[in-house]
Amino acid sequence: MTSQAPAAPDKLDAAVLKIAGVVVLGAIMSILDVTVVSVALPTFQTEFDASYARVAWTMTGYTLALATVIPLTGWAADRFGTKRLYMAALLLFTLGSVLCATADSIGQLITYRVLQGLGGGMLMPLGMTIMTRAAGPQRIGRLMAVLGIPMLLGPIGGPILGGWLIDIASWHWIFLINLPIGVVALIYAQWALAKDSPEPSESFDFVGMLMLSPGLALFLYGVSSVPEAGTFGATKVWLPMLTGALLVVSFVLYSFKPKHPLLDLRLLRDRNLSVATITLAVFTVAFMGAGLLFPSYFLQVRGETTLHAGLLMAPQGIGAMITMPIAGTLADRIPVGRTVPFAVLLIAAGFFTFTQVGTDTSYLLLCGSLFVMGLGMGGTMMPIMTSALKTLTNNEVARGSTLLNILQQIAGSVGSALMSVILTNELNDSPAIPGAADPATGTPLTEAGVAIASQQNPAIAQQFPADLIQRGLAFVANSFGTTFWVAFFIILATLIPAGFLPRRRPQPLAPGEVADDRVAAPVILH
Structure with a gap:
């Protein structure tokens, strides 16, 4: 033998x-x-x-x-x-x-x-x-x-x-x-x-660090300032965004020169990694951006307490709990290109309900939709990351995981800012209440602003007519629905890069054969 x-x-x-x-x-x-x-x-x-x-x-x-x-x-x-x-x-x-x-x-x-x-x-x-x-x-x-x-x-x-x-x-x-x-x-x-046994590391890319880390921080600072400023034209928005973008672009041009750059963009030549990265980024913009608004809808439109808002979000996590272990096992056996598109469609199906939200939308329908979205989420993020890491060699896995982590952070921040700006701009169009102004700032009060405040403070609701509060709540609910429509279409757009994820099963190894240098590939962020 x-x-x-x-x-x-x-x-x-x-x-x-x-x-x-x-x-x-x-x-x-x-x-x-x-x-x-x-x-x-x-x-x-x-x-x-x-x-x-x-x-x-x-x-x-x-x-x-x-x-x-x-x-x-x-x-x-x-x-x-x-x-x-x-x-x-x-x-x-x-x-x-x-x-x-x-x-x-x-x-x-x-x-x-x-x-x-x-x-x-x-x-x-x-x-x-x-x-x-x-x-x-x-x-x-x-x-x-x-x-x-x-x-x-x-x-x-x-x-x-x-x-x-x-x-x-x-x-x-x-x-x-x-x-x-x-x-x-x-x-x-x-x-x-x-116990640790640190090994001599490759030289640290200080030049790259001085461009990439501040560049990312400044760019995300500018993006995150958009909801507060209300426009991309504000100095606190465009100046850090532009400065950060220039630093990041400078790093991109520089990163092809050193042998060990802080972030190895040469890896994007790997088709599976680049497709997985794009798919994950598009998905994260929509899902993470809109995901922060679900509790806000329950708090601001439905007047729920923070505890009840948290309980209403639980079905999403339960759905993911069911599918994530299954998806993890399948990702070791079935190409993710055959499973991820179906998971994205599940998310889109559940998400559609939130484009139709009103002031009295059935909680049974909303919780059921969150559960369906959770089922899809459990079969999306982890399989995509698995696909990207599986295609890389020992030295490449470390740098590839860095790309995924950084782009996920950027996409999540961009998504949160985008959805916040859309919702804020929608709410700003609410009709003003004649003769009513904020005593602290003197700014006119809007029907939407008063309606949101009344949901957490009944004393405010008693100061204004009930029909005005109801009109304000309906306006706020419609604003949430409009914002969710944007996220819905971005989720559908995820299907485009997801269609290019690997659909073929890798060739099995012959008896005694070792899979090149992937066997001991550590996932280390560089």
């Missing part, structure tokens, strides 16, 4: 699952904090007497920090070791959480959220690195399904937990809750993760 190479285990064994627990715990902290804060924005408006656009920076600042730190994570992991860096990221995130709870102004809260983001931005890519080294790329579909757990718990648990904590205690506890979780995660990481 001829000797054969030992077959890699098909399932994730106990050793891998022990390490997975560390990664999932850290990822849950960072993802939960995004969704928890999303339902707390109206509370921040009241507590800090700030506009919605201003308090939205508690989320935007977090995203900016993520985009800035992602390009540096891979080099730092090689230089200092994944265990040390992962524990440092956990510590920084937990410290930022505690500081957020002590903030007594919206400016302080935004600053501390940036600190949180610097730690949170490293948790997921470092977790990917640790997990892939333990499991191996031959099980990357199942690996993605495990890493998808926090992405499921975030949409389900985040709004519910945030609403519950705000209702029974105060907004401070949505941050303080991270303290015990962070301590447990640090102890668990010290016990479960193997």
